[in-house]
Amino acid sequence: MEIIVKKFGGTSVSDLDHIQNAALRVKEAFEDGVRPVVVVSAMAGVTDQLLGGLKVKTLGADLRENDVVAATGEQMSAGIFALVLQGLGLKARSMMGWQVPVITSDRAGAAEIREIPPENLLKSLKAGEIPVIAGFQGVTDQGRITTLGRGGSDISAVAIAATLKAKRCDIYTDVPGIYTTDPNIVSKARKLDSISYQEALELAAVGAKILHPRAIALAVRFGVTIQVLTSYENRPGTMIMNAKDMKDERIVSGIACSDNEAKVSILGIRDEPGTVAAIFKPLADADISVDMIVQDVSKEDGLTDVTFTVDKDNLDQTLALIEKTKAATDFENLVSDRNVIKLTVVGLGMAGRAGVAQKMFTALGELGINIQAISASDIKISVLVKEVHQKDALKALHSAYGLDKR
């Protein structure tokens, strides 16, 4: 019995037409001899529409009851999806988190999956049914409803693929797969046939909207191969898998572009031990994460400049917190810039290889694009540049690393 988990989320279950279309993908798989297991998200907008008007969050602090309300979205789409599959002549039945059961911790709103006993699912499959599982939700061992938090349905799907030892977990989105870079910006962007878990994690972390890093991490742990693909047509997407199982060797796999960050520069600050720490401590206390820190070489007057990035959402709070340190740190000026983007080149083949960063600096330098900050790990390099350079910079890097469509 070759099982493939198929997860449909957001726009691919946003209305009945989209669900019909998603159900066709399941039918094709079934007719190919695969035993599909479906996982669904809430219909995009439906839960928000209901809860938005109610502003439930302002009422109660009991996240367990919020979970009860939130879990209705997936219950509704699971029931409807099962009905649509039946309309296509297939045997299907919905299963809520408590029916599977997806046993979780009792941390409401952000529960972690503890165990998914496979018996009920296997029984349903043996009865010739296609189980349609409400994603995002689970149940505690005390029988209370929980939800998994952000990325929840992706996590449900990967966890169910793991417990069923499924051949693959297909994650259907509204794009055909993972691209070398954003095809809306760079027309020569190519869809990748495959990408390693590590690369997918880096790309997900820097804003390429693929799937939630928690879902990828779970796939790594249980060795679940993920396919990211579109529900709009029947063709292969991008496999996320173990690097050792991948065919092609390449240095760079993709270039992500994030516009979530803002740059903060503290100018004319004393270059003494403890000064920079005095600035970053209140940010850490406020749970604001700081990225891409650059400190200039100290000038003759003993002063230096410090530059870093924070999430745009946190910029105002960051500036206010730093202003409060002025009495202690005595900096000359505080400036910020929202019009920046972070370009991140990702590739397993970069690890331990010389010249990869140099290629980036050369390509951007030839265009006269100034690099405002840099950060790097084994398999990625990120640079911060002005937002106006987005398209030119992405195109140049895409060519420089040999990623252009042939």
Next chain:
Amino acid sequence: MEIIVKKFGGTSVSDLDHIQNAALRVKEAFEDGVRPVVVVSAMAGVTDQLLGGLKVKTLGADLRENDVVAATGEQMSAGIFALVLQGLGLKARSMMGWQVPVITSDRAGAAEIREIPPENLLKSLKAGEIPVIAGFQGVTDQGRITTLGRGGSDISAVAIAATLKAKRCDIYTDVPGIYTTDPNIVSKARKLDSISYQEALELAAVGAKILHPRAIALAVRFGVTIQVLTSYENRPGTMIMNAKDMKDERIVSGIACSDNEAKVSILGIRDEPGTVAAIFKPLADADISVDMIVQDVSKEDGLTDVTFTVDKDNLDQTLALIEKTKAATDFENLVSDRNVIKLTVVGLGMAGRAGVAQKMFTALGELGINIQAISASDIKISVLVKEVHQKDALKALHSAYGLDKR
């Protein structure tokens, strides 16, 4: 531990303001030393809004999946109601049908309650919580979600009151109780302090929108006292109870008025054995119920007229079915009238008492109102009159039976 089940439905949970208001009623009871157990319906309109747009019924014949979708409405309102109670400083928790559990038959869409083990509810009460139960839904012994069909939440509430041996089951509606007749038509209508189960059943059956006959029948069986009252203010409503426990003696309790019926007359039909049966058989086969049958005395030509009523919804089908019998029954003419109403006088004290019907005929006769058909049982008499007479007839009967407000 004095338990009172409090059921809020339809408009009393239609939005957050209404739910806040309903929750106040629960708080007042709690502060009076009562242990309330809440049962809620879906927020009026919410489920319809979602499902109406989807037209799920046209998709699948599997009522079990329709039940999964439909059950989300009560899940949502139970979660929200619990949050609102918490906002008032009370301990509350929602419970779905499967969590109580409300064990039902597996007849999807119209399941019958088999058993409600009280242990989980009692445990919740002992923990100082107010359980907020999603009405209308249950679970089979196989763990599938079911719904109870029309009147479902009322039935849930009465069944839960029975299993908990509750002192009472309060059914909150948008009217303050059960009236001697419709106060929108007759200004002298009075709210009744109490009414017997049998009277409530008769009134419910003839269109006084109180609560579902199935719920009343269940209350009779388990001896549950029901109170019908409004959630808008804190004051007593109408008790539905055993006749022997009622204080006041009266002949007539109330007069219901139904505009659901249409009159059908078959004119000039042979007055022979079997002719009338030949007309009614196809109606019975089509599951159309026939009420208030009147057959005129046979005329000299051996012909007679037969008049009866059917639900307005069934009128067109009824006429078509009768037309088909024309070859066999050879009637002269078939006429129908939608502009009729049925007035029903209900009272336990009518049983075996002479003159009650006569009072009705006299009161209507004095106004020159023609009675088109009559039907009666031990505790009620119904008459069919032209719709234009509705207000005059109701006022006259209300006075004649001594029901006017003093």
